[in-house]
């Protein structure tokens with residue numbers, strides 16, 4: 630079973646505070662300006678039910694989920710997101726930009742949490758079954774990203790992890806990019822936000838030329 634790749638599906642990846650939300654709005658603006666039908670979405674979440682699962686994942690007020698619980702909740706949310714939001718939009722010809730997708734599970738539930746990568750790959754094949762055509766990885770040193778993210782207010786459950794967890798997230802993402810160089814574009818996200826956005830937009834324009 631192989632993943633169905635949609636060239637109109639673009640994902641943004643990176644750790645906390647890398648600038649994904651900032652870049653997402655820049656890409657959405659570029660696509661909408663040309664009259665393109667574009668859906669922007671995020672993970673975990675992207676449907677009402679999946680957003681509720683996000684709440685369960687990030688809440689600090691109940692007992693922490695075990696690693697397996699976290700993994701299955703993330704994929705439960707993703708299953709809903711794929712079926713209810715992403716695939717319907719792609720099938721009607723829209724572009725979809727998602728703030729995080731399955732690569733995040735390889736980085737967080739796999740590399741950082743120590744989950745079984747083969748099991749994650751199996752869930753990807755059986756439950757997700759689709760992949761983005763292009764993925765922009767915003768790479769930033771952990772301390773820089775966390776400082777930006779913590780400027781946003783109270784930390785959620787994941788943001789409250791220790792720095793070594795985020796070092797493994799970062800390494801996990803860079804490993805994904807190394808394994809799939811044709812899909813990934815790695816951007817140095819320590820640069821000023823306007824420069825990062827401009828580089829992301831340049832990748833998008835190049836992608837649009839190749840995939841009209």
Ligand SMILES: Nc1ncnc2c1ncn2[C@@H]1O[C@H](COP(=O)(O)OP(=O)(O)O)[C@@H](O)[C@H]1O
Pocket residue numbers: 643644645646647648649650651652777778780818819820821822823825
């Ligand atoms: N390249 C950048 N340089 C400095 N600050 C940035 C940069 N990109 C984003 N920020 C700021 O850092 C914070 C986190 O950015 P955000 O886009 O929310 O990151 P993410 O969605 O990856 O967690 C925001 O306050 C944002 O304005």
Ligand SMILES: [Mg+2]
Pocket residue numbers: 649650728
């Ligand atoms: Mg964000």
